[in-house]
Each structure stands twice: as C-alpha cells, then as structure tokens.
Amino acid sequence: MTAEDANSLIDTSKPHPARVYDWLLGGKDNYLVDQQMGEKLPPEARANAARNRAFMHRAAAWLADNGVRQFLDIGTGIPTAPNLHQIVQTIAPDSRVVYADNDPIVLRHAEALLVSTPQGATDYVQADVRRPAAILDHA
C-alpha cells in the first residue's frame, strides 16, 4: 500500500486509536472526531499516554544497552520524536527496526520512521497484529 492509498483509507468520520493517542500526546496529526473522543477520556489519560511513551523510551534504551539489535515495533503509532529507532540507534547505530501498524494514517507519516543510520536499517509494514504471518513473512 502506498501513502496515496493510505490517504484514501483515512476515515475522518470516526475516531482512530493512533490519532486519539497523538492528540493525547499533544500532536497535530488528528481530527476533530479524535479530539472529541480524547476529551471524553478520564483526565489522567493524557498523563498516562505520556507515561506509556516514556516507558517505551526506557525499555527500548535498556534493550539496546543490553545488546539487542533487532526490534519489531507492532502498534507503532503516528511518529513522535524520538521514535524507537532514534533511541536505539543512538546507543547502537547498527540496530535494525521494523515498524508495523494497521492504521493508514501511520503509513502516511511513515517516512519519518525510515530515516536510519547508515549502519542500521528501518522499515515499515502496514499490517495487523491479528495476522502475524503477514508481518513475519514480509519481505
């Protein structure tokens, strides 16, 4: 699927998890329906989204510090710097990262995930975790 295909699949009539999460983190890649959904969540949702993101940062850094060099990030979300590859490639530039998400808006922003160090590699797969073979068998 291309980024152009993704544009045609983005449904702005109902909230999407990636866009609501982006809104909770203070991002701009969301629509009114996502903001309205976010406003219905408990007030601590914004702080919890930030805590979740901070946990991802700490966990990825710990794994890189402890020798892991291949990462599969399923449920990537809309790119929010630093993304996983930026964290782990700062520690280990040869790290290889594959991102996967089923929301077409993430694909639309995937270029931000593909700027790898020369020693490492990054890729993006438009895929659903409920169909793991499509991720694991992806070229």
Ligand SMILES: C[S@@+](CC[C@H](N)C(=O)[O-])C[C@H]1O[C@@H](n2cnc3c(N)ncnc32)[C@H](O)[C@@H]1O
């Ligand atoms: C909380 S957000 C992103 C979290 C991000 N990994 C982080 O740590 O900040 C969850 C993401 O999971 C994606 N997602 C939800 N259901 C999915 C599925 N069945 N397959 C793949 N991705 C899915 C959503 O599109 C969304 O981008």
